[in-house]
Amino acid sequence: MSNEGGAAAPAPVLWMEDEPERLARDQREVASFAPDLEYLPPRANPLMPHGGWTGRLPLWPFERSEPHGARALLDGEGMTIALVYSAAHPMVPPTIFPITPEPTIDECTQNAWHVAPIGSLCLLQTQGDWAPEASITELLEKAAGWRIEYALMKAGALDKMTTSGIALDDTLDTLITEVGQQQLSPDDESTG
Numbered sequence: 103m104s105n106e107g108g109a110a111a112p113a114p115v116l117w118m119e120d121e122p123e124r125l126a127r128d129q130r131e132v133a134s135f136a137p138d139l140e141y142l143p144p145r146a147n148p149l150m151p152h153g154g155w156t157g158r159l160p161l162w163p164f165e166r167s168e169p170h171g172a173r174a175l176l177d178g179e180g181m182t183i184a185l186v187y188s189a190a191h192p193m194v195p196p197t198i199f200p201i202t203p204e205p206t207i208d209e210c211t212q213n214a215w216h217v218a219p220i221g222s223l224c225l226l227q228t229q230g231d232w233a234p235e236a237s238i239t240e241l242l243e244k245a246a247g248w249r250i251e252y253a254l255m256k257a258g259a260l261d262k263m264t265t266s267g268i269a270l271d272d273t274l275d276t277l278i279t280e281v282g283q284q285q286l287s288p289d290d291e292s293t294g
Contacts, residue, residue: 116144116152116153116189117152117187117188117189117190117191117192118144118152118153121192124191124192125153127237128237128238129141131237131238131239132155132238132239132242134239135160135163135239135242135243136157136158136159136160136163136239136242138157138158138159138160138180139155139156139157139158139159139183139185139242140155140156140157141153141154141155142154142155142156149184149186150184150186150187151189152186152187152188152189152191153187154184154185154186154187154196155183155184155185156182156183156184156185156201157182157183158179158180158181158182158183159180159181159182159183159242159245159246159249160180160246161173161176161178161179161180161246162246163242163243163246164243164246164247164268164269166272166275169275169276169278169279169282170279170282170283171278171279171280171281171282171283171284171285171286172250172278172279172282173282174282174283174285174286175250175253175254175257175278175281175282175285176249176250176253180246180249181200181201181202181203181245181246181248181249182200182201182202183198183199183200183201183242183245184198184199184201185197185198185199185238185241185242186198186199192234192235192236193234194229194232195226195229195232195236195238195241196238196241197222198222198223198225198241198242198245199221199222199223200217200221200223200245200248200249200252203249203252203256204221205217205221205252213262214255214261214262214263215252215255215262215263216248216251216263223244223245223248225241225244225245225248225267226241227265243269244267244269246269247267247268247269248263248267250268250274250278251263251264251267251268251274253281254274254277254278254281257281257284257285259277259280259281260274260277
């Protein structure tokens, strides 16, 4: 590849080559927060040219007690996701795509579901809500909360997702218990 003067253009530099300490930090923090996520280096997946993470998030990673019935509401599993780094990470937040459950096309076109038209999760109110020094685990925690609100919406218990999300707001914990207990069979009530 050459530029206008005929000289070879410099090879692109991946973000983790420029900021190896940030990659090491992300790897430490994700391993602690969501050990079931696997790091994929750049080009390991053609849909992740700058690397990312895939796997299952914890079902309830929040700093408060899990409401009774949460496991029933979520069929006992956290959400499977793909976190995709951008070329400009950490200046630009990574994008998180839900794999299971996967939002429908209709859900991707309605603001109430907090899903972008391409299927990624809308976890920030504005781009200014992301700070380059922030941990990606903050987004992973919000994604885990999105999964819970998604289940509540699918159950017909919510008309739209909350603005602040479940991660930092416990106002839906009672609703999680109620809807989760409705999904429990009488034999399962002691395990909820």
